[in-house]
Amino acid sequence: MTTKLMGQGVQRVEDQRFLRGQGRYVDDVAVDAATLHAAVLRSPHAHARIVDIDVEAVLDIEGVHAVWTYDDLSGRMAEPLPLLIPHPTLTHGRTQYALAKDEVNYAGEAVAFVVAEDRYVAEDALEAIRVTYDVLPPVVGIEAARAADRLVHDDADGTVPGNVGARMEQSTGDPQPAIAAAPHRLELDLTIERSACTPMEGRGTVARWDPDTNRMQVWTSTQSSTGVRAVVAVKLGLDLGQVDVITPDVGGGFGVKINHPWPEELLVPLAARTLGRTVKFTEDRREHFVSSAHERGQVHHVEVGFDDDGRLLGLDVAFWHDHGAYTPYGLIVPIITSTQLLGPYKPAVYRVVFESVYTNTVMVTPYRGAGRPQGCFVMERTMDAIAAYLGKDRTEVRAANFIQPDEFPYDQGLIFQDGRELEYDSGDYPASLEKLKELVGWDEFPAFQAEMAAQGRRVGIGLACYVEGTGVGPYEGAHVHIETTGKVKVATGLTTQGQGHATVFAQLVADELGVKFEDVEVVTGDTRRMPYAVGTFASRAAVMSGSAIHLAAKRAKEKVLRIAAEALEAAEEDLEIVDGVVSVKGSPGSSLDLGTVSVLSNPLRYAFDEASKAATQFSVGDPGKPPVPEDDEPGLEGRDFYSPERATFASGMHAVIVETDPRTAEITILKYAVVHDCGNLINPMIVEGQIHGGVAQGVGGALYERMAYDESGQLQNASFMDFLMPYVTEIPDGIDIDHLETPSPLNPLGIKGAGEAGVIPSAAVFAAAIEDAEGITISAMPISPSELFHLRQEHSA
Amino acid sequence: MSEERHEIRLSVNGASYELSIPARRLLSDALRHDLGLTGTHVGCEHGVCGACTVLLDGQPVRACLLFAVSVQGQEITTVEGLTKPDGSLGNVQQAFAECHGLQCGFCTPGFLTTITAGLRDNPTPTHEECREMVAGNLCRCTGYQNIVKAVERAAELGSEGDA
Numbered sequence: 001m002t003t004k005l006m007g008q009g010v011q012r013v014e015d016q017r018f019l020r021g022q023g024r025y026v027d028d029v030a031v032d033a034a035t036l037h038a039a040v041l042r043s044p045h046a047h048a049r050i051v052d053i054d055v056e057a058v059l060d061i062e063g064v065h066a067v068w069t070y071d072d073l074s075g076r077m078a079e080p081l082p083l084l085i086p087h088p089t090l091t092h093g094r095t096q097y098a099l100a101k102d103e104v105n106y107a108g109e110a111v112a113f114v115v116a117e118d119r120y121v122a123e124d125a126l127e128a129i130r131v132t133y134d135v136l137p138p139v140v141g142i143e144a145a146r147a148a149d150r151l152v153h154d155d156a157d158g159t160v161p162g163n164v165g166a167r168m169e170q171s172t173g174d175p176q177p178a179i180a181a182a183p184h185r186l187e188l189d190l191t192i193e194r195s196a197c198t199p200m201e202g203r204g205t206v207a208r209w210d211p212d213t214n215r216m217q218v219w220t221s222t223q224s225s226t227g228v229r230a231v232v233a234v235k236l237g238l239d240l241g242q243v244d245v246i247t248p249d250v251g252g253g254f255g256v257k258i259n260h261p262w263p264e265e266l267l268v269p270l271a272a273r274t275l276g277r278t279v280k281f282t283e284d285r286r287e288h289f290v291s292s293a294h295e296r297g298q299v300h301h302v303e304v305g306f307d308d309d310g311r312l313l314g315l316d317v318a319f320w321h322d323h324g325a326y327t328p329y330g331l332i333v334p335i336i337t338s339t340q341l342l343g344p345y346k347p348a349v350y351r352v353v354f355e356s357v358y359t360n361t362v363m364v365t366p367y368r369g370a371g372r373p374q375g376c377f378v379m380e381r382t383m384d385a386i387a388a389y390l391g392k393d394r395t396e397v398r399a400a401n402f403i404q405p406d407e408f409p410y411d412q413g414l415i416f417q418d419g420r421e422l423e424y425d426s427g428d429y430p431a432s433l434e435k436l437k438e439l440v441g442w443d444e445f446p447a448f449q450a451e452m453a454a455q456g457r458r459v460g461i462g463l464a465c466y467v468e469g470t471g472v473g474p475y476e477g478a479h480v481h482i483e484t485t486g487k488v489k490v491a492t493g494l495t496t497q498g499q500g501h502a503t504v505f506a507q508l509v510a511d512e513l514g515v516k517f518e519d520v521e522v523v524t525g526d527t528r529r530m531p532y533a534v535g536t537f538a539s540r541a542a543v544m545s546g547s548a549i550h551l552a553a554k555r556a557k558e559k560v561l562r563i564a565a566e567a568l569e570a571a572e573e574d575l576e577i578v579d580g581v582v583s584v585k586g587s588p589g590s591s592l593d594l595g596t597v598s599v600l601s602n603p604l605r606y607a608f609d610e611a612s613k614a615a616t617q618f619s620v621g622d623p624g625k626p627p628v629p630e631d632d633e634p635g636l637e638g639r640d641f642y643s644p645e646r647a648t649f650a651s652g653m654h655a656v657i658v659e660t661d662p663r664t665a666e667i668t669i670l671k672y673a674v675v676h677d678c679g680n681l682i683n684p685m686i687v688e689g690q691i692h693g694g695v696a697q698g699v700g701g702a703l704y705e706r707m708a709y710d711e712s713g714q715l716q717n718a719s720f721m722d723f724l725m726p727y728v729t730e731i732p733d734g735i736d737i738d739h740l741e742t743p744s745p746l747n748p749l750g751i752k753g754a755g756e757a758g759v760i761p762s763a764a765v766f767a768a769a770i771e772d773a774e775g776i777t778i779s780a781m782p783i784s785p786s787e788l789f790h791l792r793q794e795h796s797a
Numbered sequence: 798m799s800e801e802r803h804e805i806r807l808s809v810n811g812a813s814y815e816l817s818i819p820a821r822r823l824l825s826d827a828l829r830h831d832l833g834l835t836g837t838h839v840g841c842e843h844g845v846c847g848a849c850t851v852l853l854d855g856q857p858v859r860a861c862l863l864f865a866v867s868v869q870g871q872e873i874t875t876v877e878g879l880t881k882p883d884g885s886l887g888n889v890q891q892a893f894a895e896c897h898g899l900q901c902g903f904c905t906p907g908f909l910t911t912i913t914a915g916l917r918d919n920p921t922p923t924h925e926e927c928r929e930m931v932a933g934n935l936c937r938c939t940g941y942q943n944i945v946k947a948v949e950r951a952a953e954l955g956s957e958g959d960a
Contacts, residue, residue, distance in 0.1 A: 011894055018902030019890040021836015021876035025903065028835035062799055118830075120821060121800075200840045200848060200903040200937050251838070251903030252937050285841040498901025498938050685897050689939060693900065696940030720845035720935065728941035729932050733924075735942060758940075 005507035005517060006749070009685030012503040013518075014249075023249045026204035026221045027282045035206075036065055038268060038281040039122035041112035041129050042291055043104035046138035046360040046713020047152070050102055053112060054130040063117035064125045065275055068267065070101040076235045077270060080157075081261060084227075085330030089168040090356070092160040093327045094153055096363075098235075098263040103155050104133075105325035106362050107713055108290030110263045115271045115279055138360035138713035139163060142299050142322045145357035152325060152358035163358045165327050170338060171351035172413040175305075178314030178349045182305025186385050191780040192374045192763060194297040194322070194707035195700075197367045198725060199497070201251020202283035203292060205265050207272035216269055218245045223258040223495050224535030225525040231261045232269050247525030253497035254697070256293050258537045259329050259365040289718035294707055295333060295367035297322035298374045302382055310386045310397035312347035317378065321356045324363035331356055333364060333371040335417045336469075341375030342412055342422075343467050344429040344651060345383075345401040350414075360713045366537065368697060372468060372760045377781065380464040380764035384771065394768070395433060395442060398465060402429040417538075418472040420646040426742045427651045429465065432675045435738045436463060440655035440673035449772075458662055459670065462768025463655040464761035470650050470678075470753025471543025471746075475643035477532045478545060478552035480509060482560070482636040484602075484611045486580050486595035488513060488520045490552075492545040493533020495525030499690070499755060501541055504682045505549050508749070512553035513560070514577030515594065522549075532641070539650070539753025542682060547642035547747040556638030563597050563636075598636040603627035648744040650752035652676040654695075654761040658769040665788040667703055667770060672732040677740040679752035687754045688737055694758015695735050700726045701759065702766040702782050805869050809834065810878030820866050825849045827865035828875060836876040836906050840935065847934030850907035851875050857914045876906035879913060888954040889913050889947070898947035900938035907934050912948055920955055922948065 017023050058067045070078070081095045100111045112129050116122035139145050139152050145163040153160040179185055205220040216238060222228050222245075229245040232238070250257065264281040272279040283292070300319040306312055321334040338352040383401070387394040403410045405428045412422040437443060445461045452459045481489045490509055496502070506520035513520075523529050524545075534544070557577070564582040565572040568590050576585050583591030592600075599615045607613035628634050657671040674691055681687050704724035708716040717723045743750030763781040770788065771778045776795045783791075802817045809832065816831055825842075828834045828851070840848035842861045849860040852874035879887040886894065889912045899905040908931060915930040916922070922930060927948040928941075936944060 009897075012897065014902070015894045015899060016886075018899055018905055019876075019886055019893055019909070020880060021834070021906055023836075023902050025835075025838070027829070027839070031830055031833050031835060119826075120819070198937060200846065200901065200935065201838070250901065251840075252901040254937070285843065285846075498899075498903075500900070689897050689900060689943060692940030692942045693938045694940075697937070719843055720841045721843060725935055725937070727932050727935060728928050728945065731941050733928065733945075735940070 005511050006682055008507070008683065010503055010507055010517065010683055012500045013506065014500065014502045025201055025249045025251050026206055026219050029206045029219045029248055030208065030278045030280055035278045035280050036115050036117065036275065037119040037122050038113060038115050038264065038271060038279055039119060039126055040110050040264065041126045043100065043107055043109045043111050045104060045133055045135050046107045046140070047136040048104050048133035049136065050100060050104065051132040051134050055112065057128040058114065058125045061121065061125050061128060063121040065115045066271060067125065068099060068113040069111070070097060070099045073098060075237060077266065081328060082231060083330065084328055085332055087166070087331050090166040090327060090331050092165045094160065095328045096326050098266050105152060106360055107715065108362060110291065113267045115275065140359055140361060140709050140711055140713050142297065142320045142357060145322065145359050146320060152360055160358055164355050165323060165358055166331055166356040167353070168331065168335070169351070169353040170414045173349040175314035175316040175349040175351045179303055179305030179316060182313040183307050184389060185305050186389060188302040188382060188385055189779060190300045190302065190378050190381055192296050192298050192377055193782060194294045195367065195705045196294045196707065197254035197256040198288065199252025199254055199256065202285065202288040203257065203262055203264065204282040205268040206278065206280045207269040208278040209273040209276065211276060214242055216243045216273065218243065218269055219248050220245060220265055221250050221257060222247055222260055223253045223497065223537055224260055225495055225527050226493055226531065226533045227260045227535055228265055229527045232266065235266050236269055236273065245527045247495040250495065250497040253536070254368040255366040255370060255537065257497065258535055259293055285720060286718050289723065290362060290715055293365040294324065294362050295364050296374060296701070298337065300378045302378060304382055304386070306386050308390065309400045310390055310392060311400050312345065315347040315350045317341065317352045319354045321354055322359050322364065323356045324359055324361045326363045328363060329365040332417050333366055336371035337375040339414050339416050339422050340372045340467065340469060341379050343376060343379050344403055344427065344465050345379065346403050361709055368694065368756045369759045370756065372466060373701065373763050376464055376466045376761050377763040377767065380761065381767060381779065384768050394463065395437060399430060399433060405430070416469055416647060418647060423646060424467065424649040425744050425746050427467070427649060427677065428740060428742050429651065432651065432653050432677060432740055435740060436653045436655055436673060436675040439675060439736050439738050440657065440671060442655065456662065457659060458773045459657060459659045460769040460771065460773025461655065461657050462765045462772055463653060464764035464768060465653045466760040467649050467651045468539060468753065468757055468760060469647035470539035471644060472538045472540055472647045473644055474534060475641050476534060476544035476548045477530055477639065477641040478548040479530055480549070480552045480556045480638040482556055482594050482598045484595050484598045486519060486593055488515055490520060490522045490549060491526065491529035492524055492549055493527065493530035494536045494541055494545050497536065499541060500683065500686045504542060504686060505546065507682055508546055508550050509553045512550055513557050515580045519580060539755040539757070542751055543648060543747055543753050544642055546682065546749060546751060548640055550748055551640035551642060552638040554638065555640050556636060559601065559636055559638065560594060560597050563600050564592050567592055567600060601636040602634040642747065644746050648679070648746045648752045650678045650754065650757060652757050654765045656765045656769045658766065658773055660770060660773045660788065665785040665792065667785060667788065669732040673736040675738045675740060676757060677742050678754040678757065679744045680741055680750040681739065682751065690754050691737055691758040692735055694756065696726060696731045698759040698762025699731055702762045704730065704782065706782055803866050805866050807865065807868065807873065808871070809873045810875060816865070818865055820864060822865045823861055824863040824865045824868060825860035828860060834875050834877055838903050838906055840904060845935070846904065847907040847911065848904045850910045850934065852910050852914055855914060857911045874910065876909050879909055888958065889916065889951040892947040892951035892954055896943045896947040896950050898939065898943045904934060904936045908944060912951060916952055916955055920952060922952055924949065
């Protein structure tokens with residue numbers, strides 16, 4: 001009997017090509033002298049009117065093929081880029097144009113697009129473009145946006161009063177009477193700064209127009225190939241059927257590549273069709289900092305009332321979300337903050353109101369965690385503040401507020417980011433907390449802290465809990481095809497950025513179909529193979545495509561058994577499939593391999609090899625019936641879709657022990673512990689890898705990374721020299737992980753998403769640990785040694 | 798005016814290539830776009846991330862900080878040159894596969910070349926030396942945990958090979 005692969009740490013199939021240098025990322029496509037290369041002229045100003053653009057000198061440069069400015073765009077290309085996720089409360093949504101029209105609203109906004117023989121020449125050409133700007137004062141930071149002394153958008157396309165794009169409120173009642181009547185009350189102001197995904201590979205797009213077939217082929221480093229396909233068709237006036245989008249290997253996404261279309265995703269296909277040549281755009285690192293997307297920047301005000309046990313009687317939260325210059329991705333990030341802030345807790349009454357404000361900075365779209373790190377920071381800082389106020393252990397206050405295991409499904413009474421009820425499907429938070437305390441040594445810590453203090457050393461411990469809605473809809477689909485060789489070809493439409501989908505999905509198919517793992521090949525993100533798909537975000541790939549693939553494999557298996565039962569003259573229930581061979585249980589001599597079943601499934605007229613000879617319609621099937629029965633179709637395939645009622649809620653808790661240097665305020669991580677519950681695990685090795693990566697990104701976000709804008713809207717640290725992305729030296733040497741597996745009742749495999757989890761509690765957990773070490777309230781993250789040093793000075797003053 | 802080109806010969810993974818390129822052509826671009834050796838990746842183009850690391854006469858260098866015309870006569874090893882003569886994975890590559898030392902794979906070539914040189918100079922590194930060995934390369938996916946394990950595993954595979 002074949003071992004079940006679900007739950008096994010199977011080595012990744014994609015690694016073979018990556019390790020040999022044979023991965024195919026978008027810049028590796030169309031590597032030949034005939035490919036033309038694009039470069040983008042970007043605004044040097046954060047806010048300016050464009051008075052004039054003179055491209056006269058550009059076309060004289062040898063090797064330059066074409067240059068576009070806004071005036072060269074027509075039809076739908078001349079309209080603003082789509083607002084992907086509209087929302088009734090986003091009353092003043094704005095998106096940019098593919099190339100700036102009249103005004104630029106952030107330093108880095110695309111102004112002109114040049115196509116040349118190579119990137120060097122294209123960049124030379126950018127230097128020859130003369131743009132006259134009328135510079136306007138910029139709005140930088142949430143405070144300036146709220147003050148609204150000047151406006152980001154006040155032009156021909158309309159005015160956004162007060163710089164407020166959206167105001168949204170949700171509540172389970174009015175918390176103010178509950179807070180007023182509560183035995184204890186606290187108010188907190190909490191801030192998180194901007195950061196960004198910064199995948200190792202930036203954005204990139206290649207397009208080839210085939211005049212012989214009238215088709216556009218686009219390769220792009222995206223998290224949604226079907227989304228790019230649809231918008232390329234709309235914007236270029238093509239039928240959907242004329243556009244193929246292929247997502248090749250992607251060098252990391254972490255959210256930023258879910259936004260689409262980027263201007264270049266439209267301009268490259270436009271140039272390819274106009275010039276009749278393959279055109280490539282590859283973003284460089286500086287461009288990624290100033291022209292992709294950021295996240296995280298929010299300020300929050302909390303009012304909370306609680307009882308003697310720390311139970312939340314009323315929680316009233318207001319926050320301001322800096323969405324940058326435009327809102328292409330709607331309100332997803334602040335909506336997630338406002339709902340997922342609740343974590344594993346059940347305040348008696350909760351109200352949240354947020355304003356999403358414009359600034360003259362790079363736009364904001366989801367970054368791994370997508371608003372949850374901020375929400376977790378707010379709630380966990382509140383829990384810590386309550387514990388400190390009551391003089392109670394921080395874990396006790398949390399435990400007093402947990403939703404209990406027998407309370408699921410638990411409806412929080414709010415609407416989640418997908419427009420569905422915020423209803424948790426399953427979880428066991430008390431068990432997670434017990435595991436975490438054990439793993440980090442919570443109860444032993446005070447003794448350790450005292451021992452260290454005796455040596456003049458400062459150590460602190462913190463914990464943070466989160467719940468993550470994963471696997472949101474609307475759907476994903478899968479196609480499973482058993483070829484006559486017995487090999488199984490699987491396609492699903494969402495894309496892959498390093499999560500090992502080709503491995504975990506093959507595990508699922510091998511288990512369901514009873515075939516060898518190595519006989520399964522999985523393709524993701526190719527619209528030619530699966531044109532119906534949504535994308536990779538919200539930790540949804542395993543839940544959505546995993547479930548769809550499981551269902552599609554089931555359908556293929558049903559057909560295998562039906563055909564094999566007829567051929568073997570046996571009942572379907574007496575058959576089993578092991579290692580790609582269908583046999584009658586107990587009589588292994590009576591068997592067919594899957595390849596033969598595939599041959600039988602497709603009656604042929606023409607024979608071209610031994611297998612097809614066996615399938616000619618004159619030699620198989622019941623002569624009294626049509627070769628393909630009325631309710632059937634040729635081929636051994638299964639196709640199905642998974643569309644859940646609502647998201648499934650994963651959860652977890654992190655704890656960290658830090659040491660702070662009494663002189664330099666350097667922050668060192670001594671221990672990092674994670675308890676993680678993403679339901680049933682498909683591949684524990686891959687899940688742990690996701691957690692490791694999330695934790696590292698969280699360490700970066702908590703202690704090192706920020707977007708350093710100056711008052712004129714210039715990003716001062718737009719390089720890896722200045723933006724402090726962690727090396728191994730900044731990351732803990734070892735991360736202790738324990739799993740809890742609380743299956744989801746919402747999908748056939750009982751799984752929940754795992755991709756974003758590792759990064760969610762970081763700001764909260766580090767703030768708590770540093771506060772514990774220092775005895776100073778930490779209310780803003782990230783925190784650097786120099787900031788901690790200044791806090792100490794303020795505190796002792 | 799047409800850009801002046803230089804006729805040069807590059808020696809990469811034991812093979813010799815003739816190229817006609819402008820003086821400003823980066824080694825990373827020459828490898829990737831002129832020779833089609835796209836295994837070497839470009840992550841920052843300012844020498845910080847290490848994705849483009851290749852071996853120049855055995856020493857790890859950032860291919861994005863070198864002009865191709867400046868490395869004539871020197872032997873370049875890229876990730877494509879790290880497999881064993883029979884085509885199977887080299888020790889460092891094998892260790893990465895076993896330890897799940899990569900996710901998106903974009904930074905991986907730079908780690909593989911760096912570690913190959915590191916283990917050649919220090920075949921039996923301590924745990925701390927393994928961390929040190931990869932401390933000049935950025936990875937955004939793995940949190941480095943399994944990369945460090947892979948260095949240790951590669952050292953193990955190396956010593957098994959010697960035995």
